[in-house]
Amino acid sequence: MKLAIDEAWKFQLLTYPNPAVGAVVVKNGAILSIEAHRKAGEAHAEVNALKAAYLKENPNSRLKMISAAHEIHEYLLNNCVDFFESCSIYVTLEPCNHIGKTPSCAQLIEKLKLKKVFIGSLDPNKEASGGKERLITSNIDVELNIMKKECDELLLPFLKWQKNTFIFYKTAQTINGTIDGGYISSNQALAYVHTLRDKIDLLAIGGNTVRTDRPTLDTRFIQGNNPDVFIYSEKKIFDKTIPLFQIKDRKVIISENLFTLLDYKFVMIEGAYNLLEAIIDKIDYLVLLISPKMKMGKNILSNFECEFEIVHENFIGNEKIVFLKKLNKNH
Amino acid sequence: MKLAIDEAWKFQLLTYPNPAVGAVVVKNGAILSIEAHRKAGEAHAEVNALKAAYLKENPNSRLKMISAAHEIHEYLLNNCVDFFESCSIYVTLEPCNHIGKTPSCAQLIEKLKLKKVFIGSLDPNKEASGGKERLITSNIDVELNIMKKECDELLLPFLKWQKNTFIFYKTAQTINGTIDGGYISSNQALAYVHTLRDKIDLLAIGGNTVRTDRPTLDTRFIQGNNPDVFIYSEKKIFDKTIPLFQIKDRKVIISENLFTLLDYKFVMIEGAYNLLEAIIDKIDYLVLLISPKMKMGKNILSNFECEFEIVHENFIGNEKIVFLKKLNKNH
Numbered sequence: 019m020k021l022a023i024d025e026a027w028k029f030q031l032l033t034y035p036n037p038a039v040g041a042v043v044v045k046n047g048a049i050l051s052i053e054a055h056r057k058a059g060e061a062h063a064e065v066n067a068l069k070a071a072y073l074k075e076n077p078n079s080r081l082k083m084i085s086a087a088h089e090i091h092e093y094l095l096n097n098c099v100d101f102f103e104s105c106s107i108y109v110t111l112e113p114c115n116h117i118g119k120t121p122s123c124a125q126l127i128e129k130l131k132l133k134k135v136f137i138g139s140l141d142p143n144k145e146a147s148g149g150k151e152r153l154i155t156s157n158i159d160v161e162l163n164i165m166k167k168e169c170d171e172l173l174l175p176f177l178k179w180q181k182n183t184f185i186f187y188k189t190a191q192t193i194n195g196t197i198d199g200g201y202i203s204s205n206q207a208l209a210y211v212h213t214l215r216d217k218i219d220l221l222a223i224g225g226n227t228v229r230t231d232r233p234t235l236d237t238r239f240i241q242g243n244n245p246d247v248f249i250y251s252e253k254k255i256f257d258k259t260i261p262l263f264q265i266k267d268r269k270v271i272i273s274e275n276l277f278t279l280l281d282y283k284f285v286m287i288e289g290a291y292n293l294l295e296a297i298i299d300k301i302d303y304l305v306l307l308i309s310p311k312m313k314m315g316k317n318i319l320s321n322f323e324c325e326f327e328i329v330h331e332n333f334i335g336n337e338k339i340v341f342l343k344k345l346n347k348n349h
Numbered sequence: 350m351k352l353a354i355d356e357a358w359k360f361q362l363l364t365y366p367n368p369a370v371g372a373v374v375v376k377n378g379a380i381l382s383i384e385a386h387r388k389a390g391e392a393h394a395e396v397n398a399l400k401a402a403y404l405k406e407n408p409n410s411r412l413k414m415i416s417a418a419h420e421i422h423e424y425l426l427n428n429c430v431d432f433f434e435s436c437s438i439y440v441t442l443e444p445c446n447h448i449g450k451t452p453s454c455a456q457l458i459e460k461l462k463l464k465k466v467f468i469g470s471l472d473p474n475k476e477a478s479g480g481k482e483r484l485i486t487s488n489i490d491v492e493l494n495i496m497k498k499e500c501d502e503l504l505l506p507f508l509k510w511q512k513n514t515f516i517f518y519k520t521a522q523t524i525n526g527t528i529d530g531g532y533i534s535s536n537q538a539l540a541y542v543h544t545l546r547d548k549i550d551l552l553a554i555g556g557n558t559v560r561t562d563r564p565t566l567d568t569r570f571i572q573g574n575n576p577d578v579f580i581y582s583e584k585k586i587f588d589k590t591i592p593l594f595q596i597k598d599r600k601v602i603i604s605e606n607l608f609t610l611l612d613y614k615f616v617m618i619e620g621a622y623n624l625l626e627a628i629i630d631k632i633d634y635l636v637l638l639i640s641p642k643m644k645m646g647k648n649i650l651s652n653f654e655c656e657f658e659i660v661h662e663n664f665i666g667n668e669k670i671v672f673l674k675k676l677n678k679n680h
Contacts, residue, residue, distance in 0.1 A: 047378045193637065193657065193673070195526015306524065310673060311656040325642040326524065327667060336658060342524070342641055 019108045019138060019165045022063075025054040026110050026172050027330045030341070031186070031305075032057065034217045034284050037176035039063040041109040043071035050074045050105070061087040064109055064123040065094075068130065071105060072098050088120040095121075095129055102130040110169040112141040115148035124149035127158065134159040138169025142177060171329055174343075175284075178302055185285045186303040187294050188214065193308060196315040206335040207307050209239040214305075216242025219282040225251025225272075227289035234261035235288075244268050245286075248278060250293050276300070295322050301344060303329075308338040350439045350469060350496045353394075356385040357441050357503050358661045361672070362517070362636075363388065365548045365615050368507035370394040372440040374402035381405045381436070392418040395440055395454040396425075399461065402436060403429050419451040426452075426460055433461040441500040443472040446479035455480035458489065465490040469500025473508060502660050505674075506615075509633055514611050517634040518618045518625055519545065524639060527646040537666040538638050540570040547573025550613040556582025556603075558620035565592035566619075575599050576617075579609060581624050607631070629655060632675060639669040 019042070026040030033039075033055050040054040041063040051070035055063040069090050073082055081093050094102075113123035113135070127135060135158055141147040153160050178184035188211065190202045203211070215221060216237045223235065228249055236244045246269040247262055254272050256263070263270060271278060276297055279285050287293060287301075294301070304326060326342035333339070350373070357371030364370075364386050371385045372394040382401035386394040400421050404413055412424050425433075444454035444466070458466060466489055472478040484491050509515035519542065521533045534542070546552060547568045554566070559580055567575045577600040578593055585603050587594070594601060602609060607628055610616050618624060618632075625632070635657060657673035664670070 191526070193671075195522070310659050311654070311676075313654050323642070323644050328641050328664075328669070333659075338659070340524075345642075 019110070019136060019169070021049070021052045022054075022108050022110050023138070023165060023168050023172065024332070025052050026063065027332060027341075029054050029056050030172065030330070031175060031214060032217055034058065034175070035179050037111060038172050039109065039111045040172075041067035041107055043067045043105050043107050045071070045075075045105045061085075061090055062114065062123050063111075064107060064113055064127065065090050067107060067109075068094055068098075068102065068126070072101055075101070091120045091126055094126065099130055102132050105132055106134040106136065107132055108136040108138075108164065110138040110172055112137050112139065112147065113149040113153070114141065114146040115152055116146040122146075122149065122152075124152040128152060128156045132158060134161065136161050136164045138164050138166055139173055142173065143180070174302060179283050183280050183283055183285060184302050185279060185287065185297070185300055186305050187287045187297075187301050188305045188307070189288070189294075190307040190309065192311050192313045194312045196313040198316045202309050202313070203307055204309070204335050204337055205239070207309075207337050207339075210334050210339070211307075212237040212239040212242060214286055215245050216240060218245045218284045218286045220248055220279065220285045221245045222248040222250060222279060222285055222287045222293070223289040224293040225249050225253065225256075226292075228256060228260060228262065232257075232260045234265070236262075236265055246271070246282075248273065248285075250274060250276070250296070298322065298324060298344065304342040304344070306338075306340040306342060307334070308340060310336060310338070350441070350467060350500070352380070352383045353385075353439050353441050354469070354496065354499050354503065355663070356383050357394065358663060358672075360385050360387050361503065361661070362506060362545060363548055365389065365506070366510050368442060369503050370440065370442045371503075372398035372438055374398045374436050374438050376402070376406075376436045392416075392421055393445065393454050394442075395438060395444055395458065396421050398438060398440075399425055399429075399433065399457070403432055406432070422451045422457055425457065430461055433463050436463055437465040437467065438463055439467040439469075439495065441469040441503055443468050443470065443478065444480040444484070445472065445477040446483055447477040453477075453480065453483075455483040459483060459487045463489060465492065467492050467495045469495050469497055470504055473504065474511070505633060510614050514614055514616060515633050516610060516616045516618065516628070516631055517636050518628075518632050519636045519638070520619070520625075521638040521640065523642050523644045525643045527644040529647045533640050533644070534638055535640070535666050535668055536570070538640075538668050538670075541665055541670070542638075543568040543570040543573060545617055546576050547571060549576045549615045549617045551579055551610065551616045552576045553579040553581060553610060553616055553618045553624070554620040555624040556580050556584065556587075557623075559587060559591060559593065563588075563591045565596070567593075567596055577602070577613075579604065579616075581605060581607070581627070629675065634660075635673040635675070637669075637671045637673060638665070639671060641667060641669070 022040035022042045026038040030038040036058045042052050043050045051067045053066035053070050084090055115122045115124045150160055175184045191197050244265045249272045252274050325345040327345050329343050330341040353371035353373045357369040361369040367389045373383050374381045382398045384397035384401050415421055446453045446455045506515045522528050575596045580603045583605050656676040658676050660674050661672040
């Protein structure tokens, strides 16, 4: 389950508006596949894991060429039932019971007759839930609450998207806290930031950062969608030759009313820490990219104190990405 | 092997003058134990792992009460030979072939007739080497170079101790780079720092830090040995009521000659970054304790630029410990 959770985190925030979910298929104590849901509109984690597990033992299968979710479902159901009877699956979230364009994941697992299903969190989404009941009714062995706390943690952005707004603060620094002095992040980390920008509804940034850095705030590394921009500024006049204003089909809001952010469902904040200070109580995650170098330049000057919990961390190349959650002292 | 490596890192620097070594015992695809060498004078990693593996399946064995290395050897050899014939062991460093107060680890594994031995690094110590030859001669299946790069990385302090001086820089900061403004680290992290101080030969610190912080630089959290202190300072006059001068049997050197550090084998540097700047080329590791909070206070002001590679990281409670190695651009 730990492997399924770590795989899901690689696509955390990138599956918007879907939850980040990971799945691992095992057979006779050996791990056959570790997969995740990667992107809304693509196959669910279970489907990716079942496909990869079958391919692990049948590398020349025609399945290799198939990527659309409904086609994978169809192939597995028509060609691979026997294969999965000795397999178990670990999945961070209860398999969906929602039958839309494809059969539900619970129904797929039921028909493939998997030996056992280990589930982390139960599906909080009423429309898709009922997966575990379907599996149990079909006499599939189901074990619930495996690493439940860690699996529940994965769902935070999804739960916020469903109800209101998920806001995260992204910043890049060196190990000694430098935030300026030229590019800090590698191209690989920048490509990741552009992938985030492609997913979000709104990018918020401080007015001083816009005036000083003259940023573009686009997604040129990945040719993605360019988000709307909210500039947090008392002064409303900006030099319109700053590249961010040149992006086609982009709405730019210049305002000091932070409630505007709540009109959007998925907001990333970039830039200086004075904006973080103003909005710290509304931040769901702080996403920190840390480059393992010391660099001269301005350090992060925070005018407030705040404690965090590290909810996940990983590498992007040789740099770190750390997901932090504000620690609520009243807990 | 990854698990053996991570376990060894938990005791990195604490095994001085021995190398950090980890070992994992598996049986029929299941992990029975994950252990490390913890402290010079105590059992080697293999012995700890073999003991824990036997206890895992025989929890009430008298072996539980035995901790001296030679007694564990004796117990295993007299009571457990059959048990290990279906076991394999992963060990980050070639089992020693050096017979002193106890039989060598290679001889123990040979007599217990383990099925297979997976080795990371070969023993660079001529006196103890020859373990793999002994195992191969006894028809034990041996596989070498498993995660060799990562296992070799574990040996860096040991290799330096053998030849000359191992120097590491320890510092504590918040995620936003603050290094002062009261205690940064938790008591658990402070206890770890005191454990490091107990092992080292010499603690080096900047004169300004001594004058400003008036530190004790002792090991009161763990009642350990208090290291000698080197104060890097041009001005030689210090207020002798500063607590560090009150520690019994401690030698305090006040000097600006950094070559003095090379008279010792194991040196930790604490304190401000100006000393780091002066000695950066002699540093083997930067050990960074990072507390996941933002705090007002002085940020780290580095007057130089330097790139690092993260060689290992772990948690101490909810804080991070990160081992960094200076990246040599000429590589």
